[in-house]
Amino acid sequence: MSVSRFLGRSVLYLAAFSAVFPMVWTVINAFKNRVDIVTPTPLFIFTPTLDNFAYVLGRESVATGLVNSLIAAGGSVLIGALLGLPAAYAIARYPNRWSADIQFFVLSLRFLPPVAVAIPLMVIWLDLGFYDTRLSLILTYTLLTLATVIWLGVPAFAQVPKEVEEAARVDGYGPYAVFLRVALPIAARSLIGAVAFAFVLVWNEFLIALMLTTSDAKTLPIVASELTQLGRDVPWGILNASVVLLSIPPLLLVGILSGLLNNAFRRNSK
Amino acid sequence: MKSRTSLPAVFLAPPLAILAVLAFVPTAYAIYISFRDRELSRPDGSFVGLQNYLDLFSDRRFINAVGVSLTWEVLTVTLTLLVAIALGILLFEFASSRMRGVMTLLFLVPVILPRVSAAFVWKFAFHPLYGIVTYPYKAITGQPLDLLSSPATALMTVALVDVWQWGLFFAVIVLKLLETLPPQPFEAARLDHARPWEVYAYVALPMLKAPLISLAFIKMIESLRAFDLIYVMTRGGPGIATETLDMYAFSQGFIESGRISYASGMAVLMMLATTVIFTVIWKRVKP
Incomplete structure (x- = not known):
């Protein structure tokens, strides 16, 4: 019995190690000089340097990419939340004969291959003169954030005890006040998770940004991927540093997202 | 009982309208350009009917990408x-x-x-x-x-x-x-x-x-x-060994020849296949 326990735990530790080590190794490499990276044997002991981060942060393309990413992700998440949360509430609390169809429609947007959306949109934005602008990127990403917020928001609102809302109604709250003052605050924790998830989704988005931007509106993933495509004398340290920079915002949200997961399953087990 | 209220209409109409526009316009437009011979360098193009689709089925690189x-x-x-x-x-x-x-x-x-x-x-x-x-x-x-x-x-x-x-x-x-x-x-x-x-x-x-x-x-x-993984790790290579449909559509539409219409034809086929397959599976799985 204890042998299988030992084996089982070893596999788990190994899996956990594999989950984190690649990123840790990248962070380590981001502090290395090029000569310490291009060694026949991987080095664990070396003199750390901040040059890579200084170079990455000092580059104009990275700074622009960062600003573009923040605006595109921030803007689309804001619109997605402002319009998506009320819609999710309406679906959860005022079911009608189309509710199932609406939910299926929102889900089915996820079936669309991104390339199938990006190609025609590129042509449309080109024709309208909005190609390679942040505005077109925000609008396109709204398709992602809005659908995600609605999809994850419906169960979050359904979780709010109906009795609380009834009580507020008895106290004279109108339907809009019930939403704003009662349902929204009670469901807040799950809803923050849903919004955070939508943010990570568009922050990480690559294909659409690649097709809809060429220079002005390029987002950080595109800039980072361009760095990774450099020729033979690859500046590995700089690459590692830019990947670390790109990965920080999603990693900061890992706690919130695991909370969302926990909430979702606590509801089911009730 | 619930009293009659405008809330569902007010809360649902704008987001659903936006989603519908953002989803249907590109879809319809993809179908439209797939019947033309538009290229990146030649914005107008003319109507060619099903030519793009017929070409696809004799395109060995497309068959490879499907595989x-x-x-x-x-x-x-x-x-x-x-x-x-x-x-x-x-x-x-x-x-x-x-x-x-x-x-x-x-x-x-x-x-x-x-x-x-x-x-x-x-x-x-x-x-x-x-x-x-x-x-x-x-x-x-x-x-x-x-x-x-x-x-x-x-x-x-x-x-x-x-x-x-x-x-x-x-x-x-x-x-x-x-x-x-x-x-x-x-x-x-x-x-x-x-x-x-x-x-x-x-x-x-x-x-x-x-x-x-x-x-x-x-x-x-x-x-x-x-796409993201393949684009960064192999770019579809070596040769076309890792060229998936989206990678091929991307390179047809952008890198190699800018054949937007041809790439759109591929996109439409992908859209059709995934939507039909996933809708059928979803309706089966959900009671």
Whole structure:
């Protein structure tokens, strides 16, 4: 019995190690000089340097990419939340004969291959003169954030005890006040998770940004991927540093997202 | 009873209108350009009917891409579920509740990373000269191991990164699903002297059949988004060994010839296939 326990735990530790080590190794490499990276044997002991981060942060393309990413992700998440949360509430609390169809429609947007959306949109934005602008990127990403917020928001609102809302109604709250003052605050924790998830989704988005931007509106993933495509004398340290920079915002949200997961399953087990 | 209120209409109409416009306009436009011969350098183009579609079926690179995409779907969906179920059961069986909490957090890290980051991290780890994963092989045999440049191993290597991202994440979900099961059937099976693996194979997993099918469904949809990984790690190469449909559509529409209409034809076929297949599966799975 204890042998299988030992084996089982070893596999788990190994899996956990594999989950984190690649990123840790990248962070380590981001502090290395090029000569310490291009060694026949991987080095664990070396003199750390901040040059890579200084170079990455000092580059104009990275700074622009960062600003573009923040605006595109921030803007689309804001619109997605402002319009998506009320819609999710309406679906959860005022079911009608189309509710199932609406939910299926929102889900089915996820079936669309991104390339199938990006190609025609590129042509449309080109024709309208909005190609390679942040505005077109925000609008396109709204398709992602809005659908995600609605999809994850419906169960979050359904979780709010109906009795609380009834009580507020008895106290004279109108339907809009019930939403704003009662349902929204009670469901807040799950809803923050849903919004955070939508943010990570568009922050990480690559294909659409690649097709809809060429220079002005390029987002950080595109800039980072361009760095990774450099020729033979690859500046590995700089690459590692830019990947670390790109990965920080999603990693900061890992706690919130695991909370969302926990909430979702606590509801089911009730 | 609910009083009549304007809330549902006010709350639902604007977002649904926006979603409908953002989804249907590109779809309709993709179909429209796929019947023309528009190119990036020649914005007008004329009506050519089904020519793009007919060309596709005699395009060997397109047939290859269909094959790569199907292989990719089968590989990643199967491996992800196997890894997730195995690790989920191990977590449930052997991990204390504190260890579960820590592991949950760690297992979420890969899936949260931008795909571009994950792709680069592993591309560098698999680097034949400086990679940390290929280092042991190089140290023992003295030969560099170049997994991403060999047609036989490239797709599998990229698929491993996908499974690394999703398998660990789904393991957490399998753990949470197991935690929702009532303990009585487990105890009953143990009283009948079922071995631990039998308890899972014949009791726990059949009880979780519906959610596991949903997980497979979600993974099938997410596996369509292979582009980022492949673009950074292999660019569809070596040759066309890892060229999936979206990679091929991208290179036709942008890099090589700017044949927007041809790429749109491909996009329309993909859209048609996935929408039909997934709608059928979804209606089957959902009661």
